[in-house]
Amino acid sequence: MTAPQTRTLEAPGCVLTYDVRPGPGSAPVLLLIGSPMSAAGFGTLAGHFPDRTVATYDPRGADRSRRTDGATVTTPEEHADDLARLIAELDAGPVDLFATSGGAVNALVLVARRPELVRTLVAHEPPAAQALPDREAALAASRYIHETYLYRGLGPAMAEFIRLVGHRGPVPGDFAEGPAADPAAFGLPTEDDGSRDDPLVGQNMISSTHHVHDFAALRTASTRIVVAVGAGSEGELAHRGGLAVAERLGTAPVVFPGDHGGFLGGEHGQTGEPEAFAAKLREVLTAADRNGSSIGD
Structure with missing residues (x-):
């Protein structure tokens, strides 16, 4: 080629x-x-x-x-x-x-x-997610990850994203209440650099799932x-x-x-x-x- x-x-x-x-x-x-x-x-x-x-x-x-x-x-x-x-x-x-x-x-x-x-x-x-039987829980988890990004930055949001996409089976209705994933465990930054332009957790987390x-x-x-x-x-x-x-x-x-x-x-x-x-x-x-x-x- x-x-x-x-x-x-x-x-x-x-x-x-x-x-x-x-x-x-x-x-x-x-x-x-x-x-x-x-x-x-x-x-x-x-x-x-x-x-x-x-x-x-x-x-x-x-x-x-x-x-x-x-x-x-x-x-x-x-x-x-x-x-x-x-x-x-x-x-x-x-x-x-x-x-x-x-x-x-x-x-x-x-x-x-x-x-x-x-x-x-x-x-x-x-x-x-809109087509899933557990759509309400899946959409709520997606919004939670997006909000985590807005309030806490990329590392915490990406850690929660990894937790969600790796979950097998229906999304729990209390996903946001579960133990938060540790960004450091995935090699992600723990400090918020202030940027909010990530296209995954900043945009697709809502637009694609909803x-x-x-x-x-x-x-x-x-x-x-x-x-x-x-x-x-x-x-x-x-x-x-x-x-x-x-x-x-x-x-x-x-x-x-x-x-x-x-x-x-x-x-x-x-x-x-x-x-x-x-x-x-x-x-x-x-x-x-x-x-x-x-x-x-």
Whole structure:
């Protein structure tokens, strides 16, 4: 695969930065996204598709895609608009889209609104708390973590985030009353540096979990939608969110190797099962192309 070509795209209130790795062949562009995970998280996964053109980007407000309007909150709808602009800029027809975590939330919004832009969507572990049976407890825990960030800073909030996303099973209604996680135990700062611009606990903690998806539009979309969950994350909030989305769509979820970060190959200090994960993604994309319908239909 050739080296990535870095480009920028003007959008209202932001200059988006994205990378394109040109590849041979006539397959649709493969767009890999997260949120707030940026292009830096997808180098290993992109490298497993040298036969295709692969695009990655930094979501609005993350890494190189800094906002120019001073806004401190980005909604899934804004991210979806950015994705539509990016796909139009790529000018390669409908894309195949792999989206993980908050990126999967944003991609589902895109497909509900602009299905003609995406041929196949693989939505990997969207933290769709609104679709969970224990939604009230899950949403309350998300608000608690966001408020912890506002009042105590990044370290304490991230420690509580780790406690929440690692919890298996329904979220306890008294999550906020439980023993607080120690930031130092995770190598996180214990002192508050005063900043409040973290896109995860400052924005996605509310916007991704609280978004109410348009399942009626998704069920009738022309896009092939495949919901993916990790073999190693069963019972965790994002895995359960994926199962809930698949159920609402009336499709069977597809189990991918590894956990929530199964595609990582050392990015952000995490290593999943990237080779097996990429092979599964290729299998799903190929099967969706061959069958002409969503996996699990």
